[in-house]
Amino acid sequence: xxxxxxxxxxxxxxxxxxxxxxxxxxxxxxxxxxxxxxxxxxxxxxxxxxxxxxxxxxxxxxxxxxxxxxxxxxxxxxxxxxxxxxxxxxxxxxxxxxxxxxxxxxxxxxxxxxxxxxxxxxxxxxxxxxxxxxxxxxxxxxxxxxxxxxxxxxxxxxxxxxxxxxxxxxxxxxxxxxxxxxxxxxxxxxxxxxxxxxxxxxxxxxxxxxxxxxxxxxxxxxxxxxxxxxxxxxxxxxxxxxxxxxxxxxxxxxxxxxxxxxxxxxxxxxxxxxxxxxxxxxxxxxxxxxxxxxxxxxxxxxxxxxxxxxxxxxxxxxxxxxxxxxxxx
Amino acid sequence: xxxxxxxxxxxxxxxxxxxxxxxxxxxxxxxxxxxxxxxxxxxxxxxxxxxxxxxxxxxxxxxxxxxxxxxxxxxxxxxxxxxxxxxxxxxxxxxxxxxxxxxxxxxxxxxxxxxxxxxxxxxxxxxxxxxxxxxxxxxxxxxxxxxxxxxxxxxxxxxxxxxxxxxxxxxxxxxxxxxxxxxxxxxxxxxxxxxxxxxxxxxxxxxxxxxxxxxxxxxxxxxxxxxxxxxxxxxxxxxxxxxxx
Amino acid sequence: xxxxxxxxxxxxxxxxxxxxxxxxxxxxxxxxxxxxxxxxxxxxxxxxxxxxxxxxxxxxxxxxxxxxxxxxxxxxxxxxxxxxxxxxxxxxxxxxxxxxxxxxxxxxxxxxxxxxxxxxxxxxxxxxxxxxxxxxxxxxxxxxxxxxxxxxxxxxxxxxxxxxxxxxxxxxxxxxxxxxxxxxxxxxxxxxxxxxxxxxxxxxxxxxxxxxxxxxxxxxxxxxxxxxxxxxxxxxxxxxxxxxxxxxxxxxxxxxxxxxxxxxxxxxxxxxxxxxxxxxxxxxxxxxxxxxxxxxxxxxxxxxxxxxxxxxxxxxxxxxxxxxxxxxxxxxxxxxxxxxxxxxxxxxxxxxxxxxxxxxxxxxxxxxxxxxxxxxxxxxx
Ligand SMILES: Nc1ncnc2c1ncn2[C@@H]1O[C@H](COP(=O)(O)OP(=O)(O)OP(=O)(O)O)[C@@H](O)[C@H]1O
Ligand SMILES: [Mg+2]
Numbered sequence: 001x002x003x004x005x006x007x008x009x010x011x012x013x014x015x016x017x018x019x020x021x022x023x024x025x026x027x028x029x030x031x032x033x034x035x036x037x038x039x040x041x042x043x044x045x046x047x048x049x050x051x052x053x054x055x056x057x058x059x060x061x062x063x064x065x066x067x068x069x070x071x072x073x074x075x076x077x078x079x080x081x082x083x084x085x086x087x088x089x090x091x092x093x094x095x096x097x098x099x100x101x102x103x104x105x106x107x108x109x110x111x112x113x114x115x116x117x118x119x120x121x122x123x124x125x126x127x128x129x130x131x132x133x134x135x136x137x138x139x140x141x142x143x144x145x146x147x148x149x150x151x152x153x154x155x156x157x158x159x160x161x162x163x164x165x166x167x168x169x170x171x172x173x174x175x176x177x178x179x180x181x182x183x184x185x186x187x188x189x190x191x192x193x194x195x196x197x198x199x200x201x202x203x204x205x206x207x208x209x210x211x212x213x214x215x216x217x218x219x220x221x222x223x224x225x226x227x228x229x230x231x232x233x234x235x236x237x238x239x240x241x242x243x244x245x246x247x248x249x250x251x252x253x254x255x256x257x258x259x260x261x262x263x264x265x266x267x268x269x270x271x272x273x274x275x276x277x278x279x280x281x282x283x284x285x286x287x288x289x290x291x292x293x294x295x296x297x298x299x300x301x302x303x304x305x306x307x308x309x310x311x312x313x314x315x316x317x318x319x320x321x322x323x324x325x326x327x328x329x
Numbered sequence: 330x331x332x333x334x335x336x337x338x339x340x341x342x343x344x345x346x347x348x349x350x351x352x353x354x355x356x357x358x359x360x361x362x363x364x365x366x367x368x369x370x371x372x373x374x375x376x377x378x379x380x381x382x383x384x385x386x387x388x389x390x391x392x393x394x395x396x397x398x399x400x401x402x403x404x405x406x407x408x409x410x411x412x413x414x415x416x417x418x419x420x421x422x423x424x425x426x427x428x429x430x431x432x433x434x435x436x437x438x439x440x441x442x443x444x445x446x447x448x449x450x451x452x453x454x455x456x457x458x459x460x461x462x463x464x465x466x467x468x469x470x471x472x473x474x475x476x477x478x479x480x481x482x483x484x485x486x487x488x489x490x491x492x493x494x495x496x497x498x499x500x501x502x503x504x505x506x507x508x509x510x511x512x513x514x515x516x517x518x519x520x521x522x523x524x525x526x527x528x529x530x531x532x533x534x535x536x537x538x539x540x541x542x543x544x545x546x547x548x549x550x551x552x553x554x555x556x557x558x559x560x561x562x563x564x565x566x567x568x569x570x571x572x573x574x
Numbered sequence: 575x576x577x578x579x580x581x582x583x584x585x586x587x588x589x590x591x592x593x594x595x596x597x598x599x600x601x602x603x604x605x606x607x608x609x610x611x612x613x614x615x616x617x618x619x620x621x622x623x624x625x626x627x628x629x630x631x632x633x634x635x636x637x638x639x640x641x642x643x644x645x646x647x648x649x650x651x652x653x654x655x656x657x658x659x660x661x662x663x664x665x666x667x668x669x670x671x672x673x674x675x676x677x678x679x680x681x682x683x684x685x686x687x688x689x690x691x692x693x694x695x696x697x698x699x700x701x702x703x704x705x706x707x708x709x710x711x712x713x714x715x716x717x718x719x720x721x722x723x724x725x726x727x728x729x730x731x732x733x734x735x736x737x738x739x740x741x742x743x744x745x746x747x748x749x750x751x752x753x754x755x756x757x758x759x760x761x762x763x764x765x766x767x768x769x770x771x772x773x774x775x776x777x778x779x780x781x782x783x784x785x786x787x788x789x790x791x792x793x794x795x796x797x798x799x800x801x802x803x804x805x806x807x808x809x810x811x812x813x814x815x816x817x818x819x820x821x822x823x824x825x826x827x828x829x830x831x832x833x834x835x836x837x838x839x840x841x842x843x844x845x846x847x848x849x850x851x852x853x854x855x856x857x858x859x860x861x862x863x864x865x866x867x868x869x870x871x872x873x874x875x876x877x878x879x880x881x882x883x884x885x886x887x888x889x890x891x892x893x894x895x896x897x898x899x900x901x902x903x904x905x906x907x908x909x910x911x912x913x914x915x916x917x918x919x920x921x922x923x924x925x926x927x928x929x930x931x932x933x934x935x936x937x938x939x940x941x942x943x944x945x946x947x948x949x950x951x952x953x954x955x
Binding site (some may be wrong): 002065067125128129133134137138139141142143145146149150152153259261262266269270273303306307310313314317318321322 | 641645647681698701702704705706708709710712713714715717720721724845849852856872899900903905906908909910912913916917920
């Protein structure tokens, strides 16, 4: 009883904190700029969510901290880049339909390819080190080196420019508030992924088993569920989401480069520490916090932008070491 | 009740050794479970009772020895394969998924969702009325006794022929213990039960055969009735748990 | 006093054997080699290579204090190294004159700053999960690079800081010829760093063999048991981490003295320094301290001669494009090597050799008291 009251209290505290945090920047920012920044922050948050949710579920279910997630992210971006390159006609066509088609093909290609890569990674490498955190980190770090180097071998070591599908570029001007179209698309993608994930986790039997596994792997096994198959599946889904994040982010930042995964892996770590490892909702909230503060601070005090998220992470670690939405265990 | 039947052995553990890390916990343990009977494993704390059950279900790998279930060696199988052969497991900590609702807990437990399972679910819920009452509640909010009921219900909702239950009376009030005894007495009508139990009252109320474990080995075995007679044996191995009661 | 106990006899035997054993001669030989490098191979390239091996071997050893002896993976070790380098560079480069006092002060400040930061990070992460240490040190190390790059006024930004070493360490210092060797500031610096590194290495060796070091290994092997035995694991781990990080900072300071220049990428980089250190410790073997020497020598020598190897391959097989591509991406090979070593030889070179020797020793029985079975150092992470 007391526990549930405490939990509710915590939830209210979180919401209150979030609102204050959200409105605080208004002190230093014009309302219109503020709205633009907020949309940018939410868009960035949604993209971070795509990366972080994979890290979070993989850790929650498998107890594996996947340092190779950033490399999978970069692979997603590069696969999408290749699709764009071959279907450049459709990318630059002034047709919503063709733009959507190429975008969709790129997403499917990136997610499928990287999910397969994830399966290989899990089966060949990660599986050997279950239960040993130190070796997991080492081995997935080694996998990162190999995957990033392979990008350099296949696509060359230099930055490449990513093209925004023509009708996604530009912005709407809604009562003097500038709203970039692609950011809205990012928000829609993130929200959709969150909804689908929640639906699967909450409403399907498979999702229920995954949530049960996050709490107690051994029990799920002892009930007759093939946990290893589940691990591979979840790893593949996590990899696929990272790929989607990578592709979306590369369009956002207009470029792909071999090392691009490193920065976002770091963001993902910050997000899951803030949100709580193992919780999808935690990842979303954490990602939005990181995305928003990053954008506000980058506008107000540009040099402090990178540090402020680490500061938030440290504060969260001090007051609530398991993150805002601690899952299971 | 049902100790007449054919003298058929459904589970046979032969000289099994289990290590946890570098610790040699089970040191050549042997016991069996006869059909139509409840076999009780007793022994002081740390004797290796839980380890024995976990080894049977495959959660801990054995390094030596054989585990034969229905005539098949299963010691090399993985837990989920063993479970699918019809062995249900209720661990010592009950293994409740506390973030899930009671309903979801039951669903995760149901391996196949067909009519037979639905019938078993009805039967189970009739046996544990509380579960029906809190069907949509979060399992973490259940009381200790209700959690134990849920844990047992999860194990018997499938078509199990062998049920491994680890200390179901742990931390429960005497009245609730009686309810658990009732439940086990009903379960033994359709499934063989291997029960780890410290509570001698419970062990003697449901058990047919007993094995006393000590330091990872079997120290004594026989009919529970004989154990009830043998006060010396009781005080040697079960002194502590009786004093507690 | 009564006669020596079996254990004492065993230790005595062990000690005697130590001075006769092959490894003892190996160590002396290695030491002689490094002592004679400036005499035998006075070319800058070889001296520099030797110095880099020494510095990295000791840096890897300090990393091993965390990884191999405490079971904690830090991605911030490069940062602590960099903090040391920057502190020394500030004191005798950007904000102070090159003097011995300032140099010493630089090392002192390096130790204090790194100790404070290490304690802070330990406090933040160890309360939760030890794996948080890896994530958070990665984040903070990245932040350090950003700060060093962006705070141009304070750190010199991307351009970094050049520093001048004082007195006998100065580049301009020259004492003339001595037995064919030109005694320059460079030579003094080489020996100063070499002896400092040996001292640091011995301190670390002492640390791991102290009672404290044994407690740490007990914690590493089984946290629950160590806690059950009443050890404050948090405290012990923090001490060990802080010790390792101070060592890294001091080595960073020595490194700055040697290269005479610090910048964010070469001194702080996660992808430059950390990668090398990780490869070295894995190849050499975790939990051995000596593994760092092998790892550092292997990696530094390969890196130095890779361009030559590439040219050689170009000359020998001018048409094997694939070979050239792969050699160009040598990091790919190292990455694969890294994964293979982690999977198949998790104990690294030293650990595997130790295991092999131990097995041979077990095969032919030697005197050993029944109650005392020697275990290989660093048998698992
Ligand atoms: N993870 C572990 N690491 C080390 N030793 C363990 C571990 N788990 C159990 N043990 C040891 O194994 C022995 C047997 O444990 P087990 O849980 O099987 O005992 P038990 O008979 O079930 O005791 P209890 O009546 O207290 O439940 C104990 O001595 C215990 O300390
Ligand atoms: Mg037990």
